[in-house]
Amino acid sequence: MSKSASQHEKNTSQNKTAASSPPMTASRPPRVLVGMSGGVDSAVAAYLLKEQGYDVIGVTMQIWQDEREDEHTPESSCCSLSAVEDARRVAQTLDIPFYVMNFKDYFRETVIDYFVREYRAGRTPNPCIACNRYVKFEELMRRARLMGCEYVATGHYALIEADPATGRTLLKKSVTDRKDQTYALYQMTQEQLRHTLMPLGRYHKEDIRLIAAGLKLPVADKAESQEICFVPDNNYGRFIEEYDGTIAEKGLFKDQTGTPVGTHKGVIHYTVGQRKGLGLAMGTPVYVTDILPDRNEVRIGSQEDLMASGLFAGDLNFIPYNTLPATTRVTVKIRYNATAVPGTGALTEDGRLQVLFDAPQKAVTPGQSVVLYDGDLVVGGGVIQERIR
RNA sequence: UGGGAUAUAGCCAAGUCGGUAAGGCAGCGGACUUUGACUCCGUCAUGCGCAGGUUCGAGUCCUGCUAUCCCAG
Numbered sequence: 133m134s135k136s137a138s139q140h141e142k143n144t145s146q147n148k149t150a151a152s153s154p155p156m157t158a159s160r161p162p163r164v165l166v167g168m169s170g171g172v173d174s175a176v177a178a179y180l181l182k183e184q185g186y187d188v189i190g191v192t193m194q195i196w197q198d199e200r201e202d203e204h205t206p207e208s209s210c211c212s213l214s215a216v217e218d219a220r221r222v223a224q225t226l227d228i229p230f231y232v233m234n235f236k237d238y239f240r241e242t243v244i245d246y247f248v249r250e251y252r253a254g255r256t257p258n259p260c261i262a263c264n265r266y267v268k269f270e271e272l273m274r275r276a277r278l279m280g281c282e283y284v285a286t287g288h289y290a291l292i293e294a295d296p297a298t299g300r301t302l303l304k305k306s307v308t309d310r311k312d313q314t315y316a317l318y319q320m321t322q323e324q325l326r327h328t329l330m331p332l333g334r335y336h337k338e339d340i341r342l343i344a345a346g347l348k349l350p351v352a353d354k355a356e357s358q359e360i361c362f363v364p365d366n367n368y369g370r371f372i373e374e375y376d377g378t379i380a381e382k383g384l385f386k387d388q389t390g391t392p393v394g395t396h397k398g399v400i401h402y403t404v405g406q407r408k409g410l411g412l413a414m415g416t417p418v419y420v421t422d423i424l425p426d427r428n429e430v431r432i433g434s435q436e437d438l439m440a441s442g443l444f445a446g447d448l449n450f451i452p453y454n455t456l457p458a459t460t461r462v463t464v465k466i467r468y469n470a471t472a473v474p475g476t477g478a479l480t481e482d483g484r485l486q487v488l489f490d491a492p493q494k495a496v497t498p499g500q501s502v503v504l505y506d507g508d509l510v511v512g513g514g515v516i517q518e519r520i521r
Numbered sequence: 522u523g524g525g526a527u528a529u530a531g532c533c534a535a536g537u538c539g540g541u542a543a544g545g546c547a548g549c550g551g552a553c554u555u556u557g558a559c560u561c562c563g564u565c566a567u568g569c570g571c572a573g574g575u576u577c578g579a580g581u582c583c584u585g586c587u588a589u590c591c592c593a594g
Contacts, residue, residue, distance in 0.1 A: 247556095260555050316555070366557060405558045413532040413547040419559085438559095469554055495558065 163187040164283040164329060165276035167268055168222065168230075170215025172351045173287030173332060175222040176340045179347060180331040181285055182226060189281065190223040190230040192216050193272060195239035195263075196362040221350045233275065235267055242266035244362060248372050254425030255499025256403040258316070258468060259360055265319040273327060283329045288313045291333035291508075292325055295452070301325040303451050303510040306333040315468050318503045318513040319449045369401045383428035385412060388421070388437055396430045399423055405438060405495025419495070440496040442488035442520035444480070450512030455479065462504040462511055464489065466496055477504050477511070485514045 164186045166178040182188045192215070216232055223230030243262045250257035273284045289306035290313050301322055305312045320328070332340060344352035363371045373379055380398020387393050394412050396402065401409070406420045412432065419438050422431035443466070450456055456479050463472035464487055475489040487502055496519035503513035 256556065256558080258556065263555095313555080360556065363556095368557070401557085403556075403558050407559070408548095409557065411531095411547065413545095415533055415546050417546075467558075468556065470559090497556095497558075500556085500558095 161185050161187045162282040163189065163280055164285050165189050165191050165272070165279060165281040166228075166285045167272060167287075168192050168219040169287065170218035170222075170351065170354075171287065172344045172349065172354050173289075173340060175219070175226075175287070175349050175351050176335075176343050177285055177287040177331050178222070178228060179226055179343065179349075181329065182228060184331075186283075186329075188226075188228045188285075189279065190219065190226075190228050191272070191276075192219040192230075192232050193235040193239075193267065194232055195235045195267065196244070218351050218354070225347065225349055233272075235271060238271050239263070239267055239362075242271075244375065247360075248375050250499050251368075251372055251400040252376075252378075252425070253499075254399045254423035256497050257499050258501055259362075260316045260468070261319060261501055263361075264316055269320055269324040269328060273324060283327050285329035285331065287332055288317060288330045289332050289335075289337075290314045290317055290330045292328055292330055298452070300452055304333070305505070305508040305510070306335075308336045311337050314505075314510045315465050315501070315503050318451070318501065318510055320451070321449070322451075325451070369397075372400050381428055383430065385410070385430050385432050388431065388433045393432065399425050399428060399430065402430050404497040423498075435494065438494045439492040440489070440494075440519040440521060441492050442475070442486065443496045443502060444517050444520070445485040445487065445502050445514035446483075446517050448483075448485050448512065448514040451510050452506075452512075456485065456512065460504070460506075460511065462487075462506055465503045465505070466493060466516065467500055472505050484517070486520075488520070 164181055166174060166181060166188055168174045168178060168190045170192065178188055178190055194216070220230050220232075243259050243266070246262050247257050247259045268286060269284065276284050289308060289311040291304040291306060293302045293304060294300075295302050303314055303317060303320060303325060305314050335343075341352060360366075360368060369380070380400045382398060383396050384392045385394040385396050393414070394410075396410075402420045402423055404420050404423065407417055410418065410420070410432065412418055414432075416434065418432045419435065420430055421433040421437045423429075424431065448456075456477060459476055459478040462475060462477050464475045464477070465472045473489060473491065473493060475487055477485060477487050480486050485502070487504070496516060498516050498518060500516050501513050502516050504511040
């Protein structure tokens with residue numbers, strides 16, 4: 133608490149920027165490619181890096197939006213054409229080179245295809261994690277190298293720090309727990325972390341807005357983006373059906389005993405823990421407890437039926453070490469905006485991650501990621517495969 | 522077509538000696554949110570099967586009708 137208080141006392145940028153100058157290895161300052169979404173965060177990130185002396189290049193990735201859609205795109209969508217224009221104006225204001233790059237095919241393959249495939253399989257994907265992993269820190273970084281950039285930078289609220297003891301690069305929570313975005317970054321490799329800058333990790337959102345306002349950036353009071361960027365109207369079910377042209381097949385809601393209690397609209401429309409939109413008047417609130425795509429069945433039950441004592445996860449990545457050393461005490465996030473809860477993590481013989489919670493948790497959802505923390509340090513995580521009751 | 526019971530919002534349901542329609546679920550709206558999750562807040566019957574009657578006043582009493590259920594046929 134005292135930490136964040138002291139952060140507030142500092143003036144918005146002057147002291148801090150001076151304290152963290154770039155590593156001037158040669159005569160030329162290192163070049164950094166800043167991924168600019170058109171929002172206020174990445175705009176200020178670009179500004180901070182420029183102030184710190186980096187050779188900053190602004191890039192907006194075209195990942196989805198078609199030209200014809202620009203008129204009706206809500207402002208909250210992070211990658212719309214209007215967002216491109218916002219980013220361009222910011223770059224002009226900051227006097228940095230600005231480019232728009234086409235990532236549509238790559239984004240489609242690594243994010244949208246995955247997103248649709250997972251929902252079809254009865255899981256709940258997190259497209260932001262896939263986008264970070266493959267698009268921002270793999271493909272964008274690859275292209276950054278081609279442009280002679282040492283680093284890729286983003287407006288994520290997270291900290292990247294070298295650990296002199298081990299030589300590894302660590303990922304830590306931002307000083308603002310509320311805005312912390314490390315959950316969506318846990319898949320980053322050592323190589324990626326070494327070449328990534330996240331200058332916002334030491335700031336609070338309010339500071340960022342103040343800085344943006346002080347610079348008269350055109351996006352200073354732009355709304356937060358909220359929904360999945362490629363589903364601007366938030367109707368992801370319709371998006372999936374239009375994307376692959378397959379209408380979701382209706383099926384049965386069943387209770388915990390297997391008794392049919394209603395008809396569902398198709399497996400893709402549900403996520404574990406969901407209560408709203410079921411249309412089931414059971415006299416007491418009911419939640420989705422399991423999605424069984426093989427039987428096209430959605431199981432519902434009470435809050436108690438939602439509880440889990442732990443989970444198994446695959447597709448693992450660890451950051452302070454190559455693999456989880458032993459049974460480890462951690463705090464655990466099982467959903468993007470869940471609070472971290474205490475538990476233990478361990479690897480199974482078949483190489484999966486087993487997490488056991490100290491206290492039962494609600495709505496462990498296959499397809500979502502579990503991220504392990506040791507205090508502010510991101511230990512790693514993986515994709516949830518199944519819950520342990 | 523003998524007897525009994527019940528008919529209150531989409532569902533369940535309270536409604537006392539007649540006094541001016543609880544609550545839950547669902548729905549809808551909003552807050553929160555980098556997942557249509559959770560959570561929270563707000564909203565939701567000028568009307569109680571239909572038609573009459575009694576009364577200052579009826580969901581509550583009376584009459585008739587209709588529907589459904591149960592028992593007997």
